[in-house]
Amino acid sequence: MPMFERLVACCKYASFVESVTFADCSLPGISTSLSHFNLTTLNVLDLGGNSINSTLPPWLRNLTSITYLDLSSNEFHGVISDEFLRLSTLNNLFLGYNGFKGMNPKALRYLCNLRSLDLSSFNIGGEIMEWVEMLPRCVRNNLQTLYLNDNNLGGNLSGWLEQMNSLTDINLGSNLLSGSIPAGVWKLPNLIYLYLYNNSLEGVVSDVELSYLRKIQYLDLSLNALTVRVHDDWVPPFQLKEIFLASCQLGPNFPAWLKSQSQLEGLDLSKSKIADTLPSWF
Numbered sequence: 001m002p003m004f005e006r007l008v009a010c011c012k013y014a015s016f017v018e019s020v021t022f023a024d025c026s027l028p029g030i031s032t033s034l035s036h037f038n039l040t041t042l043n044v045l046d047l048g049g050n051s052i053n054s055t056l057p058p059w060l061r062n063l064t065s066i067t068y069l070d071l072s073s074n075e076f077h078g079v080i081s082d083e084f085l086r087l088s089t090l091n092n093l094f095l096g097y098n099g100f101k102g103m104n105p106k107a108l109r110y111l112c113n114l115r116s117l118d119l120s121s122f123n124i125g126g127e128i129m130e131w132v133e134m135l136p137r138c139v140r141n142n143l144q145t146l147y148l149n150d151n152n153l154g155g156n157l158s159g160w161l162e163q164m165n166s167l168t169d170i171n172l173g174s175n176l177l178s179g180s181i182p183a184g185v186w187k188l189p190n191l192i193y194l195y196l197y198n199n200s201l202e203g204v205v206s207d208v209e210l211s212y213l214r215k216i217q218y219l220d221l222s223l224n225a226l227t228v229r230v231h232d233d234w235v236p237p238f239q240l241k242e243i244f245l246a247s248c249q250l251g252p253n254f255p256a257w258l259k260s261q262s263q264l265e266g267l268d269l270s271k272s273k274i275a276d277t278l279p280s281w282f
Contacts, residue, residue: 019044023070026050032057044068048094051075056083063087070094072118080107089113096120096147105134112138116145120171128153128177132160145169149195157201158182169193173220177201181226186212197244198223205248207234207257214238222246222268232256242266249273258282 018041027050039062048070055078056071063069066087077099084090088110096118103122108114117139124131131153132140144166154176161170162184173195180203181196191213197220205221207230213219214237221228227249234257241263251273258264259281 017041021046022050023047024049027052029054030057032059040064042066046070047074048072049074053077056080058083060084061086064089066090067113068092071098072120073097075099077101080104082107084108085110087111092116094118096122099123103134108134108139109136112136112142114139114143116169117143118145118147119151120147121150122148124148124151124153126153127155128172128175129155129160140164142166144190147171149173149175151175153177156180157185161185162188165189167191168215171195173197173199175199179203181205181209183209186210189215191216193218195220196224197221200224201226203227204229207231207236211237216240218242220244221248224248228255230255230257235260239263244268245272246270247272251275254279254282 020042021044023046027047029052030047032054039059042063043065045063045066046068049072051074053075056076060083064086067089069090069092072094073096075098079101080103082104084107090111091113093111093114093116097120100122128148131148140163143164146164146167146169149171150173152175156177156179158179162182165188167188168190169192171193174197177199178201181201186209192215194216195218201224204227210230216238217240219240219242222244223246228245232253236257240261242265244266246268249272250269252275254274254276
């Protein structure tokens with residue numbers, strides 16, 4: 001009996017199994033049938049970072065108490081249809097970095113408790129607004145983490161992103177997004193992580209917009225056609241851990257506001273048209 005099935009077989013003797021974690025265990029596969037096991041008490045299932053080559057197993061529909069489901073970084077494939085329709089308790093869903101070929105537009109319609117959604121490298125394509133509209137309004141209002149990076153999503157950020165007021169973590173990097181960054185995005189009150197790298201975004205980002213980001217810690221605007229324009233005496237209201245502005249226009253002066261960033265762990269200002277000597281404090 002494969003390792004995953006052996007664990008579940010042991011679990012059948014417990015009345016209330018709540019968590020099963022097999023992350024990064026090199027699992028090559030899982031059974032498509034676990035009908036003889038009771039999975040209705042399971043809250044956490046983490047199978048991320050394995051080598052599972054399969055379509056989504058039918059028994060996922062029986063995880064009616066699940067709150068955390070991580071299937072990311074495997075080799076799951078096929079089209080997602082109704083596997084998640086009954087999982088109304090789900091808070092965190094991680095499906096990124098698999099081989100899925102699409103998703104039924106109604107696949108997430110009942111997940112009103114969803115707080116984190118990872119569809120990174122999901123082979124989505126199309127207009128980003130079409131995919132956002134697949135999310136029920138209750139999800140759009142309450143979602144805190146949204147990862148749609150490394151897809152081929154086109155369109156712009158207007159008319160939807162600024163309305164998702166609960167977001168703390170956004171990664172829309174490596175898509176085909178264009179246009180400017182809407183003013184409302186900078187005003188999202190809880191943003192900690194904003195990654196918009198490697199798109200075709202354009203326009204000016206000034207200290208006015210950046211001053212709204214009071215909680216921001218991770219900011220990546222690199223590989224866009226953006227101009228970052230701030231006053232020499234501007235003091236940011238935040239402390240960044242990472243900031244990546246490669247290929248943004250910052251120069252010609254070295255950004256003096258970086259002097260206030262005492263917690264920086266990652267910085268990329270390459271190809272930003274800075275023509276200045278490094279300051280003594282750097």
